[in-house]
Amino acid sequence: MREQLAVVGNLLALELGIMVNVPIYMDNMATTPVDPRVLEAILPYFGPHFGNASSKTHVFGLTAADADGQAREKVAELIGARAREIVFTAGATEANNLALKGVADMAGAGAHIIASTIEHKAVLDCCRTLEGRGVEVTYLPVAANGQIDLDDLAAAITDQTVLISLMAANNEIGVLQPLADIGRLAKERGVLWHCDAAQAVGKVPLDVESLGIDLLSVSGHKLYAPKGVGFLYVRSRNPRVRLQAQIEGGGQENGLRAGTLNVPGIVGLGRACELAQKEMVTESAHLLQMRQRLIEGLDTRLGALSVNGDLDSRLPGNLNVSFPGIDGADLLLGLRDIALSSGAACSSKEETSSHVLRAIGLNDDLARASLRFGLGRFNSMEEVEFAIDRVAAEIERLDSNLTTAVKARELTAH
Numbered sequence: 001m002r003e004q005l006a007v008v009g010n011l012l013a014l015e016l017g018i019m020v021n022v023p024i025y026m027d028n029m030a031t032t033p034v035d036p037r038v039l040e041a042i043l044p045y046f047g048p049h050f051g052n053a054s055s056k057t058h059v060f061g062l063t064a065a066d067a068d069g070q071a072r073e074k075v076a077e078l079i080g081a082r083a084r085e086i087v088f089t090a091g092a093t094e095a096n097n098l099a100l101k102g103v104a105d106m107a108g109a110g111a112h113i114i115a116s117t118i119e120h121k122a123v124l125d126c127c128r129t130l131e132g133r134g135v136e137v138t139y140l141p142v143a144a145n146g147q148i149d150l151d152d153l154a155a156a157i158t159d160q161t162v163l164i165s166l167m168a169a170n171n172e173i174g175v176l177q178p179l180a181d182i183g184r185l186a187k188e189r190g191v192l193w194h195c196d197a198a199q200a201v202g203k204v205p206l207d208v209e210s211l212g213i214d215l216l217s218v219s220g221h222k223l224y225a226p227k228g229v230g231f232l233y234v235r236s237r238n239p240r241v242r243l244q245a246q247i248e249g250g251g252q253e254n255g256l257r258a259g260t261l262n263v264p265g266i267v268g269l270g271r272a273c274e275l276a277q278k279e280m281v282t283e284s285a286h287l288l289q290m291r292q293r294l295i296e297g298l299d300t301r302l303g304a305l306s307v308n309g310d311l312d313s314r315l316p317g318n319l320n321v322s323f324p325g326i327d328g329a330d331l332l333l334g335l336r337d338i339a340l341s342s343g344a345a346c347s348s349k350e351e352t353s354s355h356v357l358r359a360i361g362l363n364d365d366l367a368r369a370s371l372r373f374g375l376g377r378f379n380s381m382e383e384v385e386f387a388i389d390r391v392a393a394e395i396e397r398l399d400s401n402l403t404t405a406v407k408a409r410e411l412t413a414h
Contacts, residue, residue: 028376071270080207095217095232102243146175168200173309174318183212202276229265297388
């Protein structure tokens with residue numbers, strides 16, 4: 001199938017006079033390819049440096065432990081943290097679980113948590129589980145632009161509130177929350193703040209000290225590192241955050257996350273964070289340039305675009321748009337030479353429309369008519385031009401078919 005798509009897509013590209021190789025990947029919000037420089041750093045730890053980082057009585061273990069320490073420093077530097085505040089996990093989902101359940105379990109009965117209605121399912125499902133254990137959860141609504149109202153947040157905080165869990169950037173619409181204001185409010189009220197930053201870290205500057213973040217979750221595969229590795233930042237002072245471990249059995253990660261360290265993954269994550277630190281400014285400018293061209297091109301071909309979420313306070317590589325009257329599933333089916341999505345990858349098997357798009361006011365039909373572009377490090381302007389032509393052509397085809405079907409129904413009715 002992939003080979004057939006490549007042949008057809010490359011023929012289309014030649015017809016359009018655009019030099020690209022298809023299929024094109026534009027679903028970087030779901031996952032990113034491993035950067036070749038990251039892969040190069042990882043490979044020795046699948047070979048000669050295979051030691052267990054906890055085995056410090058011989059050179060194999062010491063080599064692995066040294067690699068872990070160096071990666072920990074690089075990860076911490078990217079977010080303005082200390083190396084000892086990094087807890088390596090299997091990804092942001094595990095980190096979210098450790099943050100929410102760890103805080104709630106330490107607080108005990110009567111605890112109160114605040115989240116938003118557009119959090120990732122890894123947070124929302126945790127909240128549902130905690131509600132079943134007697135924890136009270138307040139779900140903040142968001143405005144049409146995808147951001148919370150700070151007055152709503154302030155009003156929701158009570159004497160029993162132990163945690164605010166609000167994401168940095170949404171995985172579907174890419175909207176950034178007012179992070180500094182959230183951190184300031186949390187500190188004023190003496191409440192811990194957990195930030196799911198899986199989509200934001202490495203894409204926009206995030207400093208846990210200046211933003212007042214107490215817990216922060218990250219997935220490696222969202223920033224060009226491998227799948228199966230991530231981390232949770234846990235503040236060690238002002239205040240020191242205390243968590244109940246959710247995985248026990250070895251005492252690794254200061255007792256917060258037992259299990260043999262995934263040294264190859266950790267090395268890759270460290271290298272990915274190092275690259276993001278060096279290249280974030282230039283990469284963001286490139287992504288913004290491509291996104292602007294994508295908007296202009298689609299707008300020219302299809303008319304005024306219906307962009308979902310705030311366009312200014314947004315991840316540079318994200319664009320989420322709706323095409324009224326078009327079925328998103330049909331659109332994706334017709335665009336098999338471009339990897340895109342109509343929502344979160346983690347919820348792609350669900351038949352209901354996006355909870356995020358419904359939360360910002362879209363009805364089910366419009367939510368299902370949405371398309372998410374996730375531009376990334378390895379996309380080019382030529383690929384954007386190809387995507388503009390293909391998406392516009394497919395929308396025009398589907399719209400023509402829809403118009404024909406409507407006219408046929410009208411004739412039948414008469």
